[in-house]
């Protein structure tokens with residue numbers, strides 16, 4: 001079934017000399033779309049943004065789309081965080097790699113990271129994140145991902161930030177300790193919430209259950225996306241309550 005559909009694409013039709021003109025345009029388009037969807041299922045290493053082949057099996061974007069991702073200038077994540085009163089004084093530094101723009105390749109990348117059930121993408125991107133900011137992160141003692149609530153974790157089966165953190169820890173040669181931070185209450189999905197609703201939603205949502213392992217250490221907090229910064233701020237506050245010597249934030253994306 002799959003190969004039949006695949007063969008009906010224009011390129012293959014020309015090669016085989018099959019007369020494609022007998023099919024109406026809308027029908028051909030539907031078949032082509034179906035073919036792309038099936039191909040993405042069978043060969044997941046096609047680029048999720050442009051569909052090009054030759055993508056690295058552990059990255060969901062091709063080289064061109066990776067290069068097209070917009071880099072976040074230094075200083076921008078901290079400026080974003082400082083718009084929030086609860087984030088002021090929480091972070092020693094903050095780094096984000098790419099802007100999340102509505103049209104660009106970041107959205108499909110992030111979606112694959114979060115819902116694609118492919119933690120290998122997150123780990124690979126975590127390594128990329130660690131390599132990019134290696135010089136800035138030399139004083140880190142331990143890497144801690146922003147946790148999901150247990151219920152969300154069970155629904156999704158993995159925490160994308162934990163896999164990002166694992167990749168970062170590998171590159172930096174620092175321990176990754178997801179158990180040092182937990183969500184003490186379930187929060188609603190932040191996706192469709194405005195700024196104030198997000199702030200209220202995550203207030204006091206985190207706790208550090210092993211304060212003795214946090215005290216006096218410089219913690220690198222890792223998350224997939226920095227939006228308002230409310231989640232990161234409350235996570236950092238829990239680490240400060242456990243007497244971390246400092247908290248630095250590292251995220252893959254910064255919401256544009």
Ligand SMILES: [Zn+2]
Pocket residue numbers: 047048049050051052061062063064065066
């Ligand atoms: Zn691409």
